[in-house]
Amino acid sequence: MENYIVSARKYRPSTFASVVGQKALTATLRNSISKNRLAHAYLFCGSRGVGKTSCARIFAKTINCRHRNADGEACNECDSCREFNKGASLNIVELDAASNNGIDDMKNIIDQVQVPPVNADYRVFIIDEVHMLSNAAFNAFLKTLEEPPSYVVFILATTEKHKVLPTILSRCQIYDFNRITIQDMVDHLSYVATQEGIIAEPAALNVIARKADGAMRDALSIFDQVAASSMGNVTYASAIDNLNILDYEYYNRLIEAFLTGNIVDALLIYKEIREKGFDSLFFINGLAQHLRDLMVAGNPKTMCLLEASDQTREALAKVAAKCQPTFIYNAISLCNKADLDYRTASNKQLLVELTLIKLCQLLSPSPHESGAGKGQLRPIKPSAQAPQATTTATTAPQPIASDQQATYGNRQATPQQPTPAASPDRNNNMPTAPAMPRPTVAMPRGKMPVIGGIPGFSITNPKGNTQSSDNAAATPQTSAQQRSEKFTDEEFAEAWQQIIDSHPTEQLLTNAMRNARPRRHNEYHFIATVESEAIEGSIISNLGMLLGELRNRLKNDMVQLSIELNKGQATATSLTDSEFYSVLRKKCPYLNTMIQDMHITLI
Ligand SMILES: [Zn+2]
Incomplete structure (x- = not known):
């Protein structure tokens, strides 16, 4: 181990080409040397460890090299280069202004400036952390910086450009170093x-x-x-x-807990992380960063913003595919709030736990949000996401999303004729699955339908619905093949539950369906009330499939479904964290048991 040299020294770049991550800047420096257009003062700016001092030394060596190669690089073989490489050259003077920032240090430099170079063309003075010079030192330096002898080149380096006096800045050629990717x-x-x-x-x-x-x-x-x-x-x-880095597997497990609304898992994972010695603020920031990475990994266009290995990108993209963008935005926002509140929170652990609980409830309504708040009926947005393919016979044969978009794009109702495949079954009251009319989102003609007092859209079957009093777009005509069996609220609820049970792998949808509360608006029109935009999005993106299955199970092609977003009572959202927590504990008694089991101390 006698000859061991740390890698940072051993692999310190010795040519411009070997400087990592500063290609454009080193090319400019090399050009100015080969064209002999040297300034008498340079200012290298950039954060620590990006190669400022290395570049300054390479620059000093290169301008004094006797046999520069065609690329404008130092030969590393001539006497001058060898002396530079040994660190024995008299033609380079370095001053660390962080520790030598007084007037005497500067006077020493000014004296040395008067000494001409030895066996070389230039003497290079490198002043590191130049912003640390005292005012007196700055003032003493200004005159020399403005009119140095012709053989002198100053290279000033700083991590904080804004602290360098304008009088210095205006006398230097400024180079900004990039952060290394x-x-x-x-x-x-x-x-x-x-x-x-x-x-x-x-x-x-x-x-x-x-x-x-x-x-x-x-x-x-x-x-x-x-x-x-x-x-x-x-x-x-x-x-x-x-x-002591937190493995991103922890974050992935947390995301899984958030998506399934599993508060217990989320709190236990957090406990595990704490027991490994990780600071809670570090954890919250790490979680926010992970969510941000998921956000950019979710879209191929923003994937380039992700500084990660291909392996990590692939893993992130897989997790991102499970998350709705709205969920990620809201989750980042919650983490950001926790970060801001962290410094002032008296019980920091509780703050993080509350944040985790809220994150788990992003896709499911929290108890304090339910209640008799006046619902707001939201227009059903066309979804860019095609309905997921299923193998059940009730699935409509063609993509529904494109129909919905087309209808919206034309801004008019599109009453459809029965598909040709339906013709042979015209007299059959139980048409085969492919003949089932495709649900479309119909825009009203003329008068806007009013549901719940707010103008909105509704979903109707292609042939219209004569029983629906509020559907102005419907054509009052019933086809022989349309099923119209009566059903009770209980039967509707049963069909709803059956759909949930038949899609065990689609957790986002089934979770959203469990939390939606469909109720009868009129004979065949149901309104599902949801508590968050994320749930609304999950249902809307699967609306075609959902409506198809409902109609099939209830043997009624006139079933309509609207989604209503209930943002809860205004007062409920203004609860403080501790108020919210106490309401939560009252409404979910199991939380108390859990808190006892986990030995959590509450204030
Ligand atoms: Zn040389």
Whole structure:
């Protein structure tokens, strides 16, 4: 281990081409050198570990190189280059202004500026963290910076450009360094691993790169640490273990709990995370970040915003496919609120637990939201999502969503003729499944139908519904093949339940259906009241299938279904967290048992 050199030093770039993640900037610097258009002062800005000092040193070496190659890079072989590489060159002077920021340090630099270069064309002065210079030092420096001897080049570096005086900024050529992307870091770490004969999983390198937060130097230090403790075999498991990073599997399990409304699971997972020693604020922020990743992974167009390995992208996309965008937006918003409230909360654990409970209830109504709040009838929105294919005979033979969109696009009712397949069954009161009329969303002609006092749309069968008094769009004509058996509220509820039972794998829909409360509006028209837009969305996106199954099970083609969004009473939404929690405990006695079982202390 005598000759061990940390990777951050060993793999410090020695040419512009080997600087990671700053291609455009290094190309500009190289061009200005090869065209001999040097400024006398440069300002390199960017966060720590992005290569500012490395670039400054390469720049100093390159402008003094005797045999620059065709690409404008230093040869690394001439005397000057060798001295630079050994760190023994007299033509480069570095000052760390973070620790040497006084007037005397600056006077020392100004004195050195007067000494001409030795066996070279330029003397380069690198002043790191230049924003830390005291005012007196700044003022002493200004004159020299403005009119330095012709052989002097100043390279100032700063992590906080806004703190640099305008008088300095105006005298420098400014270069802004990018944060290094995760992918660039992973590529470089992978190169270092190969050079060192270390086996490293891409997922592990990704974790290291994320932890380094845009700083290559940190990434290399972390890599050394993980490689040392995992005996040269850097796996995903060893990386998260070493770096005390919360595995995204925890977040995925939580998302599953949110989607199924499983409060118990969510609270227990949080307990598990706490017991592993993770800070609650770190956890909430991690959860928000994970939700954000799911949000961008849910759409191929935004997938490029995801800085992750292909493996992680694939895994995220799978989870994202289960989540409605509305659910993710609301969930991020709840996490964000918890983050803001965290610092002022006296019981931080309770705050996080409340947030988790609310997250679990995003797709199911919470008790405090139910009640006799005046419902708001919402127009049924056409869904871009095609109904899920099922193998039951009750499924309509053609995609329904496109019909709905077409109807909306034309903004007119589309009374349909029976499909040709129905003709042979014209006299049959029990048509075969493919002949079942396709449900469409009909826009009213002339007068808007009014349901619940608010103008809205309703769903009607293609031939219209003579019994429906409020359906102005319907054609008063009943086809011989339309079924119109009478049914009771109980039979409707039974059919509703049967549909829930027959789709055990479609948890989003069945969960939404369980929470919707369909009630009879008139003879065949039912209104399902839902408590959130997410539930509304789940039902609407499956409306074609749902209506088809209802009509089939009830043997009645005139059944109509409207969705009504009930946002609850205005006062209910203004409850504080603790008020909400006490209402919740009263309404769900099992919460008390759970709190006792889990030894949670409440304030
Ligand atoms: Zn050289």
